[in-house]
Amino acid sequence: xSEHKVYKLSxxxxxxAWKDRAFIDNETYLKLYAxxxxxxxxxxxxxxxRIDWIKPFTRVKNTTFAYPDVSIKWFEDGTLNVSANxxxxxxxxxxxxxxxxWEPDDPETPAQYITYRELHENVCRLANVLKANGVKRGxxxxxxxxxxxxxxxxxxxCARIGAIHSIVFGGFSPDSLAGRVDDCKSAVIITADEGRRxxxxxxxxxxxxxAANKSGHVEKILVVRHTGGDVPFDPxxxxxxxxxxxxxxxxxxxxxxNAEDPLFILYTSGSTGAPKGVVHCTGGYLVxxxxxxxxxxxxxxxxxxxxxxDVGWVTGHSYIVYGPxxxxxxxxxxxxxxxxxxxxxxxQVVDKHNVNIFYTAPTAIRALMGAGEEYVKTTSRKSLRLxxxxxxxINPEAWEWYYHVIGEMRCPIVDTWWQTxxxxxxxxxxxxxxxxxxxxxxxxxxxxQPALVDADxxxxxxxxxGNLVILDAWPSMMRTVYGDHKRFVDxxxxxxxxxxxxxxxxxxxxxDFYWITGRVDDVINVSGHRMxxxxxxxxxxxxxxxxxxxxxxxxxxxxxxxxxxxxTLMSGEHEMDALKKELRDWVxxxxxxxxxxxxxxxxxxLPKTRSGKIMRRILRKIAEDEFGNLGDTSTLADPSVxxxxxxxxxxxx
Ligand code: WT7
Numbered sequence: 252x253s254e255h256k257v258y259k260l261s262x263x264x265x266x267x268a269w270k271d272r273a274f275i276d277n278e279t280y281l282k283l284y285a286x287x288x289x290x291x292x293x294x295x296x297x298x299x300x301r302i303d304w305i306k307p308f309t310r311v312k313n314t315t316f317a318y319p320d321v322s323i324k325w326f327e328d329g330t331l332n333v334s335a336n337x338x339x340x341x342x343x344x345x346x347x348x349x350x351x352x353w354e355p356d357d358p359e360t361p362a363q364y365i366t367y368r369e370l371h372e373n374v375c376r377l378a379n380v381l382k383a384n385g386v387k388r389g390x391x392x393x394x395x396x397x398x399x400x401x402x403x404x405x406x407x408x409c410a411r412i413g414a415i416h417s418i419v420f421g422g423f424s425p426d427s428l429a430g431r432v433d434d435c436k437s438a439v440i441i442t443a444d445e446g447r448r449x450x451x452x453x454x455x456x457x458x459x460x461x462a463a464n465k466s467g468h469v470e471k472i473l474v475v476r477h478t479g480g481d482v483p484f485d486p487x488x489x490x491x492x493x494x495x496x497x498x499x500x501x502x503x504x505x506x507x508x509n510a511e512d513p514l515f516i517l518y519t520s521g522s523t524g525a526p527k528g529v530v531h532c533t534g535g536y537l538v539x540x541x542x543x544x545x546x547x548x549x550x551x552x553x554x555x556x557x558x559x560x561d562v563g564w565v566t567g568h569s570y571i572v573y574g575p576x577x578x579x580x581x582x583x584x585x586x587x588x589x590x591x592x593x594x595x596x597x598x599q600v601v602d603k604h605n606v607n608i609f610y611t612a613p614t615a616i617r618a619l620m621g622a623g624e625e626y627v628k629t630t631s632r633k634s635l636r637l638x639x640x641x642x643x644x645i646n647p648e649a650w651e652w653y654y655h656v657i658g659e660m661r662c663p664i665v666d667t668w669w670q671t672x673x674x675x676x677x678x679x680x681x682x683x684x685x686x687x688x689x690x691x692x693x694x695x696x697x698x699x700q701p702a703l704v705d706a707d708x709x710x711x712x713x714x715x716x717g718n719l720v721i722l723d724a725w726p727s728m729m730r731t732v733y734g735d736h737k738r739f740v741d742x743x744x745x746x747x748x749x750x751x752x753x754x755x756x757x758x759x760x761x762x763d764f765y766w767i768t769g770r771v772d773d774v775i776n777v778s779g780h781r782m783x784x785x786x787x788x789x790x791x792x793x794x795x796x797x798x799x800x801x802x803x804x805x806x807x808x809x810x811x812x813x814x815x816x817x818x819t820l821m822s823g824e825h826e827m828d829a830l831k832k833e834l835r836d837w838v839x840x841x842x843x844x845x846x847x848x849x850x851x852x853x854x855x856x857l858p859k860t861r862s863g864k865i866m867r868r869i870l871r872k873i874a875e876d877e878f879g880n881l882g883d884t885s886t887l888a889d890p891s892v893x894x895x896x897x898x899x900x901x902x903x904x
Contacts, residue, residue: 272636273549273683280684280694287697288723294698295726299326299538301545302577303340305507306330308534314724318748321740324511325535325726332505333514333537334411337576338374339505341367349581352555353400354600356447356587362604365400367579370407372501373400377408379499380492384439384471388413388506391437391516394562395419395428395459397446398586401475401492402562403572405441410514413506417516417528420563421446421453423843425461431518432466435528435733441492443475444482449591456482463488510534516733517565519671520783521742522754522773528733529671531568535726537577539675543696544574547665548608548637549682555634557583558610559597564780565671566641569727570610574675589615594622598630598657610639610667614778616649617809620656627656637682639665642779643811644767650689668692668767670753671781672743674727677701678765691766698725703759708747711759718771719757720750773867775804775812780845784867787814787848790841794834796824801857801865802848805874805902813849815874815902817857826853850874850901856892858884873897876904 275283287294292311299308308329315322341350346368353363365373386392392414396402402418409416417435419428432440440463446453456474460483463469472489474482484491514533518526544550556575560566562584575582583604589597589611597619601609619626638658640650645666654664664687668678677699678692685693695701703717704710711717728751732739746752756768770776773784784802791800799819807813818834820826831851839847858866866887872878878897884890 272551273681274546275681275684277684280681284695284697288700291698295325295538298542298697299329299534301541302331302336302537304329304331308510312724316722316724316744316749316751318744319740321744323724323728323730325724326510326538329510329534330507331510331534331537332411332508333533333573334374334378334407335505336537337407337410337573338367338371341579342371345579348579350576351400351403352581352583352604354583354585354587354604356449356591358592358596358599363400370404370576373404373496374407374411375501375503376496376499377401377404377492378411378503380473380490380495381408381412381414381439382503383495383499384473384490386412386414386439390414390439391417391435393417393419393428393432393435393437393440395421395440395442395455396475396562397421397443397448397453397455397477398561398584399443399475399477400584401441401443401477403576403584406515406562406568406572407576411503411505413508413512415513415516417518418563418568419518420561420843421455422563422845424840425458425465426840427842428458428462429465430525431528432462432468434518434525435516436468438468438470439473440469440471441473441475443477445478445480447478447586449588452478452480454482460485508533511730513730515568517568517671519565520774520781520786522783523785524783526783526786527735527738527742529729530731530733531674531727532730535728536674537573539725539727540569540574541577543675543679544570544580545578546681547667547676547679547696548610548639550575550578550580550608552579553581554607554636555581555583555605556608556610557585557601557604557606558639559585559589559612559615560610560641565674566610569675589619590622594619594626595629598627598632601635602631605634607634608637608639609635610641612642612779613640613645613649614643614810616640616645616653620649620652621809624656632657632659635662637665638662639667641667641669641676643776644769645690647689654689663687666690666692668765672729673725674729675725677721677725678767686762688764691760691764693764695765701757701765702750703757704747704750714759714761716756716758716768718747719753719755719765719767720747721753722750775802775814777804777807777812777814777845778810782814782846786842787816787838787846790838790846791816791818791834793841794837796821796830797834798822799857801867801870803867803871803874805849805871807849814846815850815852815870816848817852817854817870817896819854819857852896852899852901854892854896854899856889856895858892858896859888860886861888863888869893870896873900874902876900876902
């Protein structure tokens, strides 16, 4: 787009150190991309050799998006173990190399450096503890941990014995945790006494207890001693992990898994209903996570790589643990937050550990940009070579600041578009190969065929805008919704039959570059975290004083999107500010702090069509303070409710 600057990563504009490093230049990208689409069997059959197979596969791709018979299988007769690939196979060559650098929340607490050999021992011991507590191949294990090395041990221990992990972000409430435990019938929760974030403690064990009491499935809670805080402990159900790990064997044979056996479940929000258990499998996922980690971040042996995500999100799964460790990388894991003790923290950690590759979210960049350059300028950041962005569209101003102030025009930025469902990065620049345009995720990765369709499903060719779909399968895509295959097929393949629908809007420019514009469904992206409006609404209507609620997103300077709720009270209830606060806290307790509404507006009536459907378009406009152009309101049952809503709007600019 002409209004945006274009950075060509020619050797003139990037450092000398960069120019000989990149694995892939533009010509190679074009050649390999063409091969990946025209001959996926050859392309992926070759790429799959980057990981170790126990029994080699004979069939590469066996997939169909045909509605309703969607079926995805990659490397289907091959066998392997993910934990052996991420740990054991590195022992001979880099057993004493650091696998994980752990940087704690409190900068005064020493960092930890875990070698691949130590990782091996910890994973094996934890795997043996799981077995001793009755966990078998195929069983689900819920992980509810802070950002500590034990989170990686727990994931890899499950993978080692063929158990399926389901990580629940430590910021989720006991109710959210219980819902996820029950959905996948997980008998074991791995948690910690407490977490630590920004100087505050998070009562993980107490939350896990509350979830276990609510759920009918929990038999064992394995507890990491992290802060040493005094927490409730029920010896008939709870196990201290340090004691249990000391008591078992330091070796554990990795289970031989089929490529299509599930590796993990991760719950994510959609437009309707409760969060879905996205299922990712073993072979295709690992091949793709490993390949994208190497090429998107141009990872070379010895580089220090830092992804700031939490392991509770898919970014942490694929790009803190599985991708980097499959590649024998040095992966930094950070317990804290960007602005504690102050807004220099990220850059101090970069200097402390000589981080070369740094991957974060636009919301963090915007927050730090707001704090001011002085927090950056006191640090060196000379080690940085590449910057990444993920989670939401990055606005060009934030991109420019990241590029100029953080990277000092030395570091390309990879704006990586993907989703929990995709397992790995699908649209992204390749550093050294792709021209960068601030705000564009640029071009598809190998094997990915994006397309744009209009509301009727007609394909849009060339320059234009529409809904983003993917035309064919890639190895790391989700296979199903846990326990509900029909929901998988209906959610992703029914809107545009034969195509995977992403839920995102997108524009393609004259260079065939992609610009993601954000969700087109009822999903809100708050600070890069996905929230279904339906979830917020059902939390609100669960409050005894609420009769009806509608939640919508609105543009927010730091968070990307904020949550705006319209609430109709039960008759006889009074519209008071204290009740707004009560409702806000209520949602926070029901779901977790990330779901707390930014604005609550009492609405005696909601704008509904004569058939009773809430016209969200109008609610979005009022929440955006853009009510001048509400569009057609003639189908409203009672047009006067709109005037009342406008008069009492909460987000005046
Ligand atoms: C949604 C997926 C993928 C890991 C983090 C989020 C938005 C993600 C970008 C980007 C524009 C982006 C999309 C997508 N999104 N990355 N680089 N540019 N939008 O995973 O929670 O599954 O959310 O995040 O809207 O659909 P998720």
